[in-house]
Amino acid sequence: xxxxxxxxxxxxxxxxxxxxxxxxxxxxxxxxxxxxxxxxxxxxxxxxxxxxxxxxxxxxxxxxxxxxxxxxxxxxxxxxxxxxxxxxxxxxxxxxxxxxxxxxxxxxxxxxxxxxxxxxxxxxxxxxxxxxxxxxxxxxxxxxxxxxxxxxxxxxxxxxxxxxxxxxxxxxxxxxxxxxxxxxxxxxxxxxxxxxxxxxxxxxxxxxxxxxxxxxxxxxxxxxxxxxxxxxxxxxxxxxxxxxxxxxxxxxxxxxxxxxxxxxxxxxxxxxxxxxxxxxxxxxxxxxxxxxxxxxxxxxxxxxxxxxxxxxxxxxxxxxxxxxxxxxxxxxxxxxxxxxxxxxxxxxxxxxxxxxxxxxxxxxxxxxxxxxxxxxxxxxx
Numbered sequence: 001x002x003x004x005x006x007x008x009x010x011x012x013x014x015x016x017x018x019x020x021x022x023x024x025x026x027x028x029x030x031x032x033x034x035x036x037x038x039x040x041x042x043x044x045x046x047x048x049x050x051x052x053x054x055x056x057x058x059x060x061x062x063x064x065x066x067x068x069x070x071x072x073x074x075x076x077x078x079x080x081x082x083x084x085x086x087x088x089x090x091x092x093x094x095x096x097x098x099x100x101x102x103x104x105x106x107x108x109x110x111x112x113x114x115x116x117x118x119x120x121x122x123x124x125x126x127x128x129x130x131x132x133x134x135x136x137x138x139x140x141x142x143x144x145x146x147x148x149x150x151x152x153x154x155x156x157x158x159x160x161x162x163x164x165x166x167x168x169x170x171x172x173x174x175x176x177x178x179x180x181x182x183x184x185x186x187x188x189x190x191x192x193x194x195x196x197x198x199x200x201x202x203x204x205x206x207x208x209x210x211x212x213x214x215x216x217x218x219x220x221x222x223x224x225x226x227x228x229x230x231x232x233x234x235x236x237x238x239x240x241x242x243x244x245x246x247x248x249x250x251x252x253x254x255x256x257x258x259x260x261x262x263x264x265x266x267x268x269x270x271x272x273x274x275x276x277x278x279x280x281x282x283x284x285x286x287x288x289x290x291x292x293x294x295x296x297x298x299x300x301x302x303x304x305x306x307x308x309x310x311x312x313x314x315x316x317x318x319x320x321x322x323x324x325x326x327x328x329x330x331x332x333x334x335x336x337x338x339x340x341x342x343x344x345x346x347x348x349x350x351x352x353x354x355x356x357x358x359x360x361x362x363x364x365x366x367x368x369x370x371x372x373x374x375x376x377x378x379x380x381x
Contacts, residue, residue, distance in 0.1 A: 006050035007057050007215055008174050008225055017046035021209060027063040028212040029070060047209055053224055056197055056216040062171045063212050067127035067146040069107040069166060080114060086191065087118035090160065090248070094189045096120055099159035104180065105166035109135030109142050115162065123155055147179050148172065156183040161190045165244065168194050168213040177229040181251065189250045190231070194222060199242045222247055267373045268301035274343070274368070274375055279305050283340035288354050290316050290328045294345040299323035307339060334363050341366045343375070
């Protein structure tokens with residue numbers, strides 16, 4: 001089966017590939033037996049680029065072992081020190097000492113040793129039961145499973161996540177990022193590496209395309225993958241002599257609008273009191289301004305005891321406000337002298353223009369202006 005939609009954003013891919021490679025190995029870990037030699041003719045590996053998000057990818061099914069991480073038995077000392085430096089920096093930058101960190105795709109768990117050495121409470125999730133057994137035998141904390149198959153990961157939520165050269169193997173990277181998001185804390189951070197497509201192109205190493213790697217990321221497309229699924233990109237750099245991309249991300253903080261809304265409640269209360277103080281004395285109040293912001297505030301404040309709403313836009317005259325159903329009238333209506341208070345509720349520079357218009361019309365009335373969620377009464381001139 002071939003996929004026809006982008007693995008990252010879901011948009012339809014173009015019909016024509018940007019590269020067609022014929023006679024390619026069916027998998028990086030496929031070594032034909034004597035019985036398979038006659039049928040092993042290679043596969044057609046067509047490479048596409050999404051016109052929407054830019055991700056380069058092939059559309060074949062993933063290899064049978066894509067959920068597993070197959071890697072060298074251990075790190076070289078040089079690589080170990082490099083990884084330790086990266087993890088130590090992460091711990092220091094985000095106060096992760098003693099915090100729970102999940103490695104997504106952990107093989108036998110050698111990276112967990114480095115994460116622990118850096119100060120994290122390291123846990124690995126790995127699909128291969130054999131690899132998990134080896135890791136556990138070495139004293140590592142490991143979960144057997146594939147994060148794409150789970151809603152909640154045991155031991156979560158985690159303060160940090162690590163994933164090293166794993167995302168390129170996954171048929172639905174967007175879904176995996178969403179799973180990680182759901183299993184990390186509010187301020188959860190992550191460190192992810194993938195092969196660098198731009199290095200492949202710079203070195204013209206087109207035979208680097210392989211059936212095992214479904215997606216080929218650039219710094220731009222990797223950043224987009226996380227930014228589109230709830231993370232802010234804090235750093236994105238090239239490592240390993242430009243062979244790989246390393247990205248550091250953090251869950252995007254949600255806006256605390258509920259706290260801000262208390263100011264609007266206070267404004268609504270002030271508006272109701274201002275209007276009721278006049279109405280209780282048998283006086284009449286009108287508002288100047290029928291823009292969307294004013295109409296929303298009037299509705300939220302339940303100011304149904306206004307006499308009407310004034311607006312200079314002719315197309316609004318004769319209409320009614322939503323929710324409160326107040327008449328919207330032309331400024332000339334104020335010439336009748338029936339209004340005791342006009343509250344100007346227009347944005348930007350317009351309040352002063354409206355005030356000037358009221359004075360030019362010689363309207364005898366108290367005037368107040370709503371500025372910055374404050375009601376300011378204007379002295380007579």
